Amino acid sequence: MYKKQLATLKIFAMTLLMLFTTVNGVVFANGGDATDKTLNISAIDAFMAKEIDRLNIPGASLAIVKKNQVEYLQGYGDSSPNGTKMTPQTPIVIGSVSKSFTALAIMQLVEQEKIHLDDFVHNVLPGFQLADKEQSKKITIQHLLNQTSGLSTYDGQVAISQGDKTIKEHVQSLAYINLSSPVGKHYEYSNLNYSILGAVIEEVTNTPYKEYIDEFIFKPLEMNNSYADPKDDINNTIAHGYQTVFGIKVPTEQLIHDGTVPSGYIISSAEDMANYMMAQLNEGLFNGKSILSANAMNTLHQPSSFISHDTYYAMGWEVKNDVISHNGWTENTYSKVLLDGQYGISLQINAMDYFNLNEYDAIVSGLNKLVHHEQYTISNSNPFMKYIIFDLLFVITIMLIARSIYINFKRNKRKISAFRTVLNWFSLIIFNFLMPLFILIGFPKLFGPLSTVTIFAPGIGHLLFIIPILLLMAGVIILGKLLLKKPNVSVKTLP
8 A cells, every 4th residue: 555655646746747847849930031121920920829729828919119119019819708809909917027117117216316226115115124123124225126135935925815905005014024035145036025116106206106107107108008006997998817727718807906016917008018118128218208217227127136047137127148028927817028129029918827837938939039030939739738637636636535535434354464554654644644734834835825826826726725635634534543443454545
């Protein structure tokens, strides 16, 4: 029995490892005539159509700009379950791309000398403090912008499920949060950094965050279908989001995220993001209007905090080899913006697939190759094979738990050896107590809080909580039977 359980665990672990480390199979395609400097629209549309079909994406919108010129705007698929078509004007929640808007707003205030990058946050934001009051006093505006405050990724993930407060209330609730590292020591991505910056904007301007963004970013950039509050969409045009549940796309509603808008819940359309990208590419200028000086925009894009593999965090942007980008995902939407100094690409998708995020990112990489008439890759992988394997593993696991309980309540008069008894005890401790406790306690520390995993990966995320509970319950039942059993009764756990 122990050998069977060990083999099952090994197979399960090896399968998970392969799922998360396998490199997708690809074939190469010709990106077009290298001497032709215009966009190959037919190739772009064919590429998008293939990826949308392969990844079962409900709808997407695309914007491509070149310096101060819009090169291409297009919507694909549907924006809602009722069949409304996705257009370049359809607003979609852009996730962490929102951080670049918050950083831009902060740099506007820096340029107006209302704040300075080296200002301590607690001096700008009265009442701001974390669990370690002395350490929290060392955090500056610059630390927040560059993700070097010491606030953890984990706490930033937990905050996603706690956005049903105002921005001010959300920041005030951080008084119990501990830093994961000394202030300024190294980079660690945390949504909390930009939520705090949102509160800074409100405090310094005495204006709600959404009103500031609307007045000083959306309006001058003529972003007419962009919102920092979904309630401002009076015509109900915002795309409906979808989540992948056991491999099936399901339309879902977002939670309330009022307190976390600055870090991940601004809403914009492809057409509006084209204007935004042109301002970023042209030193803050758009249609003759300046939203930020060239020097300040350069500071905004300046590589600062080392992440890994030649990649640095700037202010609301990641920088690698002079390419500026940031992706963003919510529970049911995805977006990414890429700026390479010449072209800007914005892709928005009204769906989220937690286990295939790399596939979504690869679409933008392919588009970037296409606009430069370079050889690009087309994946031949089946992204839903992961879900098929996951689903089978979970079904088998639940069946084994049920079988384990059944066998242990079935009359068994066969005598067992002392060695077999020891193995059964060992198996019970490992599979019914230690392993589920690790999943419930250790898994969140390694991969994120289960509360957030259930939001971003419904179904599988829930089973990662339910199955350990079932294993513990089975373990308690088996242990109780073991303590009351006669000496010749066999104790069996998961085979």
